[in-house]
Amino acid sequence: MRIGILTVEIFMSNNQNLKQKRMILKSLKEKLRNNFNISLLEVDNHDKWQRATLAIAALGTGNAAVDGCFANIIDFLERNNQIQLIDYRMEII
Numbered sequence: 001m002r003i004g005i006l007t008v009e010i011f012m013s014n015n016q017n018l019k020q021k022r023m024i025l026k027s028l029k030e031k032l033r034n035n036f037n038i039s040l041l042e043v044d045n046h047d048k049w050q051r052a053t054l055a056i057a058a059l060g061t062g063n064a065a066v067d068g069c070f071a072n073i074i075d076f077l078e079r080n081n082q083i084q085l086i087d088y089r090m091e092i093i
Contacts, residue, residue: 003093004066006056006073007043009086018049024082025052032056036073051086066092 015021029040036058044053056073060066070090077085
């Protein structure tokens with residue numbers, strides 16, 4: 001059994017305030033949870049209305065399963081037109 005942590009930093013250029021940021025993040029987190037069966041949390045940039053850092057945790061039978069899940073999540077985020085993926089880091093334990 002392997003545990004993976006994916007940390008992603010995203011940019012939301014169309015936001016004008018924190019309320020819009022929260023609406024976009026709520027929708028994005030629901031879609032990620034429903035599509036990928038993962039756990040996630042906003043871990044940084046709480047007060048910045050155009051940036052967010054999310055930590056995503058996934059469980060798998062091996063490194064390949066977790067890595068494949070993270071690759072699908074990265075692809076999903078890159079195709080999302082409400083956000084721009086700035087950076088990401090993966091760690092598999």
